[in-house]
Amino acid sequence: MKEPDDQDTDEGRSGSRSDGRQSSRSDSKQDTTDDLITDEEESYLDDDLDFGDLGPSSTSFPDFPYTTSLTQEPPVEIVEEPEEIVKKISENFFYNYEELVAKPYVSQDANIPLDFLTLEHSFGYDCKRRANLHLVDYYTVLYIAGNQLVLLDLKTKEQIYLQSFSGQGIGAIGVHPDKTYFTVAEKGSFPNIIIYEYPSLKPYRILRDGTEKAYAYVDFNNEGNLLASVGSHPDYTITIWNWIDEQPTLRTKAFSQDVFKVTFNPEDDEQLTTSGSGSLGRFGKTSTSDIEGYTEFPDGKVLSGSEWGNMLLWEASLIKVELCRSGMKPCHQGPINQIMLDEGEIITAGADGCVRIWDFETIDTADVIDETGLLEIEPINELQVDKNVNLFSMIKMDEIGNNFWLAQDASGAIWKVDLSFSNITQDPECLFSFHSGAIEALAVSPLTYLMATTSLDCSVRVYDFASKTPLVHTKFKQGGTSLIWVPRTVSVTAAQIIVGFQDGVVRILELFDPKGLTLFAGRKKNLEAELHLKYVFKPHTAEVTALAYERGGEILVTGVSSSSSLISFHDWSSTSSFPCKSTYSIPESTLMTVCENGYILESPIPVTKKVDDHDIVSYEIQDMLLRCFHFSSVKSKILRLLEIKRRERLKELKEREKEARRRKLAEQREAFGELLEEEEEEESSEEEEEEEEPLPEIFIPPTPSPILCAFYSGPGKFWVSLGKYDSGFLYHCQFPPFVSNSDFQAQEDEPFDFRSLEDTEDNPIQTIAFSSKQTMMFCGMRNGAIRVYVLQQNDLSLTSLKDYWHFNVHDNDYGCVKNICLSFDDQYFVTSGADGNIFVFNIFSEFIVEREIKAQVPPPRIGIESEAAPEDIEDPKAYSIENARRKREYDRLMKEVEEIKAEKREQIKTLRNEFWKLLAMNKELPAHMQFQRKDFNIDATIHADISKKTISKIQEVENELAWEKQKYELGLKKLQNRFRDPLESDIVVVHAIQSKHQIASYRLVKPSKYSKLKRASQAERRMSKMERFEKEGPGRKESLKDTSMSTILQEELIIEKEKKLGPRTLSEIMVGNQVEKTQKLIVKAERAQLKILQRKKEWEELYKSKPDDDYEDPRDVQAIKEAQTYMGDFNLKTASDYKIPEHMRINAAKKEEELGLLDTMSHAKKRYMNKCILSLRDLKLAVIEEIQCLVQELKNIQLSIPSSKHAPIPQVPQIYPEEVPERRFQYDEETLLRFKRQQKKRQRDKEDSKQIGSGSISGGGLGFLKQSYGKEGDLTTRDSLSRSSKASAFVTDLPRSSEFEKAEPSEVEVEITKREEVKHLYMQQYLCNRIKELTVTFDAELHLLRHRKLKLDTKMKLSDLHHVTLFQEMLLLKNFEKQENILQERVNSLDKEEQDMQWKINETQKEMEEKKNEITKLQEQEKALYSGFQSALGENNKFANFLMKVLKKKIKRAKKKEVEGDADEDEESEESSEEESSLESDEDASGSEDEVFDDSICPNNCDPSLFELALQLREKRLDIEEALVEEKKIVDNLKKEYDTLSKKVKVVAANLNAAEEALEAYQREKQQRLNELLVVIPLKLHQIEYMVFGEIPTDLSGTLVFSNHSLGRLQERIVQLQEENSRQQKLNRECRERRKILIREKREMAKTIHQMEDTVRDLMISKFGRVIDLEALQTLSVNTTLEELKIRKLRKELSNAKELRMWEDKIAQVRWELMMKTKEHTKKLHQMNDLYIEKKKLDSRLNTLQNQKGNAFQGPRKAETVARQKMAQLVQTQSEKILALKEEIALLRRKGGLILPPIVSAQENEMKAMDT
Secondary structure, three states, rough: OOOOOOOOOOOOOOOOHHHHHHHHHHHHHHHHHHHOEEEEOOOOOOHOOOOOHHHHHHOOEOOOOOOOOOOOOOOOOOOOOOOOOOOOOOOOOOOOHHHHHHEEOOOOOOOOOOEEEEEEOHHHHHOOOOOOOOEOOEEEEEEEEEOOOEEEOOOOOOEEEEOOOOOOOOEEEEEOOOOEEEEEEEOOOOOEEEEOOOOEEEEEEEEEOOOOOOOEEEEEEOOOOOOOEEEEEOOOOOEEOOOOOOEEEEEEOOOOOOEEEEEEEEEEEEEEEEOOOOOOOOOOOOOOOOOOOOOOOOOOOOOOOOOOOOOEEOOOOEEEEEEEEEEEEEOOEEEEEEEEEHHHHHHHEEEOEEEEEEHHHHOOOOOOOOOEHHHEEEEEEOOOOOOOOEEEEEOOOOOOOOOOOEEEEEEEEEEEEEEEOOOOOOOOEEEEOOOOEEEEHHHHHHHHEEEEEEEEOOEEEEOOOOOOOEEEEEEEOOOOOEEEEEEOOOOOOEEEEEEEEEEOOEEEEEEEOHHHHOOOOOOOOOOOEEEEEEEOOOOOOOOOOEEEEEEEEEEEEEEEOOOOEEEEEEEEOOOOOOOOOOOOEOOOOOEEEOOOOOOEEEOOOOOOOOOOOHOOOOOOOOOOOEEEEEOOOOHHHHHHHHHHHHHHHHHHHHHHHHHHHHHHHHHHHHHOOHHHHHHHHHHHHHHOOOOOOOOOOOOOHHHHHHHHEEEEEOOOEEEEEEEEEHEEEEEEEEOOOOOOOOOOOOOOOOOOOEOOEEEEEEEEEEEEEEEEOEEEEEEEOOOOOEEEOOOOOOOOOOOOOOEEEEEEEOOOOOEEEEEEEEEOOOOEEEEEEEEOOOEEEEOOOOOOOOOOOOOOOOOOOHHHHHHHOOOOOOOOOOOOOHHHHHHHHHHHHHHHHHHHHHHHHHHHHHHHHHHHHHHHHHHHHOHHHHOOOHHOOHHHHHHHHHHHHHHHHHHHHHHHHHHHHHHHHHHHHHHHHHHHHOEEEEEEEEOOOOOOOOOOOOOOOOOOOOHHHHOOOOOOOOOOOHHHHHHHHHHHHHOOOOOOOOOOOOOOOOOOOOOOOOOOOOOHHOOOHHHHHHHHHHHHHHHHHHHHHHHHHHHHHHHOOOOOOOOOHHHHHHHHHHHHHHHHHOOOOOOOOOOOHHHHOOOOOHHHHHHHHHHHHHHHHHHHHHHHHHHHHHHHHHHHHHHHHHHHHHHHHHOOHHHHHHHOOOOOOOHHHHHHHHHHHOOOOOHHHHHHHHHHHHHOOHHHHHHHHHHHHHHHHHHHHHOOOHHHOOOOOOHHHHHHHHHHHHHHHHOOOOOOOOOOHHHHHHHHHHHHHHHHHHHHHHHHHHHHHHHHHHHHHHHHHHHHHHHHHHHHHHHHHHHHHHHHHHHHHHHHHEEEHHHHHHHHHHHHOOOHHHHHHHHHHHHHHHHHHHHHHHHHHHHHHHHHHHHHOOOOOOOOOHHHHHHHHOOOEOOOOOOOOEOOOEEEEEEOOOOOHHHHHHHHHHHHOOOOOOOOOOOOOHHHHHHHHHHHHHHHHHHHHHHHHHHHHHHHHHHHHHHHHHHHHHHHHHHHHHHHHHHHHHHHHHHHHHHOOOOOOOOHHHHHHOEEEEEEEOOOOOOOOHHHHHHHHHHHHHHHHHHHHHHHHHHHHHHHHHHHHHHHHHHHHHHHHHHHHHHHHHHHHHOOOOOHHHHHHHHOOOOHHHHHHHHHHHHHHHHHHHHHHHHHHHHHHHHHHHHHHHHHHHHHHHHHHHHHHHHHHHHHHHHHHHHHHHHHOOOOHHHHHHHHHHHHHHHHHHHHHHHHHHHHHHHHOOOOOOOOOOOHHHHHHEEEHHHH
C-alpha cells in the first residue's frame, strides 16, 4: 500500500526541471499533516480496494446520457489485520500556503533572488476555457489565468493571485454553494485538489490521488458536503470526495473520450450527470454530438444542447425528444454551451450570443408527435447580448430584487446581463474586454510604460501596464498577426504602431491623448487615449508574420508565411515603419530571415532609387545577394560525443580503481599467497566478460525540425533554437560565403558550437529577449514557463550561459509563450501566451527607483483632428501593391490587344459590306445569270462546324444556367412564400372616370395568431369568503343541537311471582284506577306539551323576525353592493391604496383574447371594404367594356350621317395597372425581353433609370392588360351585353349603299334617308347620353364608397392605436404573468387548505357533539340503573347496603378476544388493586382478618333474585362505564385534534391573508405599470373644453379625457342623485317620526308587561307559596316513566303490605314468645341475684374465716377463675360492639354510606345457644 503522497517517480516525468522539483516538493507536504493521521492510517488510493468496501450495495451513479453501474470487483482474500481508522481532521485546521505553493527554481550556486520577477498584473483572460468564471461573492469573480488563480473585484478592479501548488497548471475550479469555500483542481503528475476557505484564502483541505494527469471539472453537491471530480486524459476517472475528511467516497472510470463536465443532480445526490466528446449515450436517430451544456430535472430527466443548436431531452439514458423552434429552426444558431434551470424557467445560452428563456412545463412534458422525433416550441423571452458574442458560460449574481447574470464570452469579454425582461430591464453591459485566443504579437513603447497587442480576434489593444489600465482598443475586419512599435528614429514621441494582418494589409496606427484636442460636437469626452488610422497599404496577399525596421528607420521590411516566403522592402524615410517577427537586424544593415523549414537567409538592405512610378512593372528585386544557411541536425552527433566523453570518464575511473586494487593486492599477496592469486584470476575473467554497449547511432529526422527563434552574435554568426527532435540545445551557426547560382536545397550546413540547456528536451525555447545591457537573457518556453539566464556583459557567444531563474507562468498544455518584452528602462517584463493571458512582472532591482504611477500617452499632432482618415482596405480580395502593379501592366497589354482586335473587326466589316453589295448586284441580274445562294458557300464544312458549335454553345449555356435557373426559381418561390402567400388581398386602387378621385383597398394579410389561437386562460381566482358564504347560503349550516330525546332502556327490575287466576282483588282494582288516572294525566300532559311547544314556536318566530342590533335590510345591502360594484373605489387607479375589483383584473390571456377580438373585427371590416372595392373595380371593367361597345356602335352610326352632324366621340376610360395588381404576375417572352432592355438601360444611365423604369413599368402593365383583355370577358354583366345588342340592332339595319350603283334618289328615298338620319342622330345622342350616364353613375358610386372608406380609415387608425396600446399592455402583462400565476396558485392552495381544515373542524365539532350526547345517554342509563335498583330494593331492606356494594364494586375485566373455532370462551375478572371500593377500604381500616367481603355467595336470608339482579346490573354498569371511558377518550382525542386544527387554521388564515395582500400588492403594481403606458387619443379642437384665459393650453397633461356619452351619463346621474337625495331625506324624516312613536309604544308595553309579571308572581306565592316554573311543573306532572314507576310501586306496595301483615303476625307471635322467655329469664336473674348476694355474704364470712385460720384456704379457686374469664369475655364483646357502633355512626355520617348488619361474635352465638 502507498502512502497518500507516495508517487511513482518513474512514470510521467515532465520535461522541465520544475516538474521534478514540484513532485519532490509535494512529497514533503505530507510532513504538515503527520500530526493529523494516526499510525493506523489507511491509503487514500488502493487499486485493489477501490470498490471492495462498497460490495454489491454500491450505488450506481447515472452518467450522461446513460447510467453506468459500478461493477463489483472479484472477492479479495481477507487478511486479518488490525482495523485501520482514519482520524478526523480538525475543523479549525488550515495548511500553510507559503510552504505548499510552487516557487521559482534557481539553479545551484546562482545568486539570483527567488523574487526576481514579481507578478504585477494580468491583462488577459482565458475566455475559451470551460467554466472559467465563478462568483464567490457579489463583487468578486474567480477565473484561471495560466498557473495563477485570479480573484477580481468588480468594483475596484483589483486582482488577487493564488499560485498553483504543483507549478504545472490549473485544470478546473469550483465554488461551494455557500460561497464560503472554493476548490482549485490542478494539473500535473497525480495532481491535488485544494479547497480554499473564503475570504481568508487559506488552504483548508487537500484531496490527493484523484487522477493521473489533470482534472477537467469539479462540482459540489447541493448540500456542499460532497465533491465530484473528473479527470482528463488518459484515465478519465470520476471521484466522489468527502472533502471535509479528505477521503474519496467512490471512484469509477468515466469514458475513453474527453469528459467536459460532471455535476450532481440538485434533487438527488446519488445521481451524477456527465457530458463530453463523442457518443456518450445512445443517440438513436439523432446525430452524434459533443454536448457542452445540460441541466438535470427534479424527476431525473436531463435536458442537453447539441452542436447544431437544438435541445435534446433525455430520459432513461435515451433521447426522448429533440426540441426545435417553429419552422424547423434550431433553438440557437450554433452550439448551446449552457443550460440552467432557474425559478421554474429554462435558460439557454448559445454561441450565437443569445439568451433564451423557455417554459419548464412545456419541455418537461414534451414528447414525440411524429417520426421526425422533433417537437417545435417557442421561447418565452430572448435577449441578444451583442453582435459577435459567443456565450460560453453564465453565473447568477445573488442580488435581492434583481436578476443579473455574469456571462463568459468566448469572443473575449465578461458581460453583465439583466434577465428580468421588464420595462426597466437594463441593456447588457460589457464589464471587461480581452483578447480572444492566442496573443499573436506584443510590443512595448520605447519611451513610456505602454504596450500594444494584437490577436486573431481582429483587435488591437493598448495598455498602460504601469497603472494596470487598459487604454483603448479598436477592431478591424481581419485578425492581426504581427505588430511593432515605431522606433524613436522615425517618431520622436513614439506615437505610432504598425500592425500586420491576416489578409496581408499593413496599417499604421497613431496613438495620442485626445484631451489635447479641440472638442467638437459629437466627439467623446474623457477618453484616456485614441488610435487613429494614419496610413494603410497591402504589400502581401497572405498573413504578415514578420515586421522589421532598418537601422536608420528609412526602410521597413515585411514578411509573410507562404510557400514563396515573400519579403517586402518599403521606403519610409518620411513616414513610420513596421515590426517583423523572426527577423533581426545588425549594425551593418543586413537582414536575416528565419524560415521554419530550416533555412536562414541573410541579405543586404537594398538601396532605394528614385524611378518614375509609371515605368515600374514590378517591385521584385533582381540579382539580390543572398547567403543561406540550411540547418542540418547534429543533435545525434552531440549526444554521441557526450556519450563517448562519459564513457571515457567512466573508463578512467575504472582504471584508477583497478590500479588501486592491484596495489592493495600486491601488498596482501605476501600474506595470503596462492589464495589471492586464484581470486585475482577470477576477477580478471569477470572483467574480460563485460562487453561495452554500442554507441548511439547518428540520426537525421526525415522532417526538419522547425526553427523557433534566432539572434545575431556577430557579423555572419547567429544562435538558433529549434523544436521537436533538435530541442534541448542552442546552436551557434555561421553563414557560408556567398556563391552565385548555388542550390540552397542541396546545401547542408552544421553549427560550429552549441550550448546545452537544462530540462529543455521536450520544452524548447520559443522566444528570446535581452535586457538593454545584454546581461540578462529572457526566454519564453513551450510549456508557458519563463526562464532568465544571467550573462556577462557583451557575452554574445554565451560562454556564461549557466545560472538561470525558472518559473511556470502560462498554462503548461497550451500556454506557449509567444512574445516577451522588456520596458524601455528594464523595470518591467511583459509576457503573452497562446492561452490568451498577458502578464506584467516587476523586475528585481537592488536600487530603489521612483516609478511613474501612470504612463504618458503621446500628445496629438498639430492638425490631426482636421486630417481626413485614409480609406481603409476592408476587402480581403483587394490587390496587393505588387499585384496591383502587375494588374496595371496586364490591363495595358490587354488594351493593346483590344485595339488590334478592333482594327481586325473593322477590316471584316468592310469585307462584309462589299459582300452585301455583290449580293445586291447578283440579285439585279437576270435569273439565268444569277448565282445561287449555295454557290457562295465555298466550303460546306465551315457552315456545318459553325452550326454545330452554335448548338453546342447553346446547350452549354443552358447547362450552365440550369443551376442559376433553379436557384432563381427557388428564390422566387421563397419570395412568394414570404411576401405573397401571407397576403390575403393586395392593394387595389380604383380611379374615377371623370375626376381625379380614387379609392384604394386595404393590404390585408392573413389573420394573426391572436385571432386564430386562444391561449389557455389563467386560472380564475378563487371566490372570497364572503362570496362563498353568499353562494352557499345560511341553509348550508347544520344545527349542532340534538333535537331528539334519548330514550332510557327499561329493564324489568322485579320478577313478579306467578299469580293465580281468580277474581279481581282490591289491589287490582286500585292498580287499574291508577293506570286510568295515569293515562288521563298523560293525555293532559301531552296537550299541555303541545300547547307549550306551539307557544315556544310562536315566540321563536317572533324573535326570529326581530332584527339584530347590526341588522341591515337586504335591499339596502344589495343597493350598497351595487354601488360598490358599479361606482367602484373612489380612489383613482394611480392611488397607492387602490384596490382592483375582481371583475376588472386582467391578465395576458384575456388581453390576448381582447387583442384577437380587435384584430378579427378590424380584419372583417377591412375585408368587407375590400370586397366592396373589388366589386366597384369589376363594375368599372364592365362599364369600360360596355362603353367600348357603345363607342364602336357610335362610330358605325356616324358612318351613315354627315360629318357636320357628328357628335364628339367620348373617350374610352382606361384601366390603370394598380387597378389590376394581379396581372403584374402574368408575363410572356416579350415582357421578359422588355424587362431585360429596361435593366440594361438602368445600368447604362443611373439618372434616367427611374424615369425609364417608371415608363417601362407602366408600359408593361398595359402590355399585361392587352394580353389579359380576352380573359376578363367574364366580368361583363348581362345588362351591358343586352344594351350593346340593342344598340347594334340599329347598326345592322343600315342600308349598304356600296352594294348598288349610285342613282338619283327619289323623294321617297330622300324621305327615308331623312328619317334614317333622324333616327341615327337620335341613336347618336342616346349612345352619348348612355356613355355619360355610365360614367356619372360609376363616379357617384366611387364617391359614396370613398366617403365610407374615409370614415372606416378613421376607425382603423383608432383601431391601430388601440392595437398598439393592447400589445404594449399584453407584453407588460406577460412579464407579470409568471409571478402572478405563482402568487395566485399560492392563494388558491392556501384557500383550499383552509376550506379543507374548516370542513375537518366542522366534522370534528359535529362528532364531538354526537359523542357528548352519547356520554349523556350513558350517564342517564347509569342513573336509571341505580334508581331502578334502589326502587327494586325497597325500603328498610337490611341487605340493601350489601347489595349496593355488590352493584358498585369495581372490578377489572379482561378484554374479550375472539378465537376461531371457540365461541364459548370464559370471561375472567379480577379485583382492581388501584380502584378498590369503599367497602374494601372500610374492611381494611377495621383491621378484622375474620370478616372478608365475598360477592360470590348470597348471604343468608337475602333474596336470591335481588342478588342475581345486582350481579346482572353490575355487568351492565361495567359495560356502561367502559363505554363512557371509551367515549371520553374519543372526546379528548377529538378536542386535541380540534385544537390542532384550530391552530393550523389560524396559521393558514394568516398565510392566506399575507398571500392575498401580496397578490393585491402585485395587482396594484401591475395596474401602476399599466397606468404608465401612454395611450393615444385623437381629439378635435371642439372636443377640448379645458381653457386657460380663453385659449387652449399647450400642456394638456393635467386634463381628463371623457367620452360624450359618459359625460352625459355623469350629468344625468347628478340630477338623479339630487332627486334621490331629496327622496331619501323625506323618507328619513318619516322614519324618524315612526321611530319615536314605536319607542313610546314600546315603553308602554314594557310597563304593562311588568305589571302583569307582578300579578302572576303574587298569585303563585298565594297559591304555591313560592314562585315556580309552570312549564316545568306541567312537564314533571306528566312524566311517563315516573307514572309507570308509581304503578309498579303501588303494585309492589300492595304485595309488600300483604307480606308485611304476614310477617307482622309472625313477629307478634315471636314477640309473645320472647316476652315469655324474658319473664323466665328475669325470674332466673332474680334468683341469680339472690344467689350472688348470698354468695357475697358467704365470701365475706369465708374471708373472715380464712384470715382466722391462716393459710388453709390460700390456693386459687376454680369458680373465681371461671367468673373472671366470663367477665373478660363480656368486656371484650362490649368493646367490639362499641367499635362496631362507632364505625356505623361514621359510615352514616358519610354521603351515601351503607348500613351493615350488626356484628355478632362467636361467643354471643355460643351464649345464645347455651341460653336456649
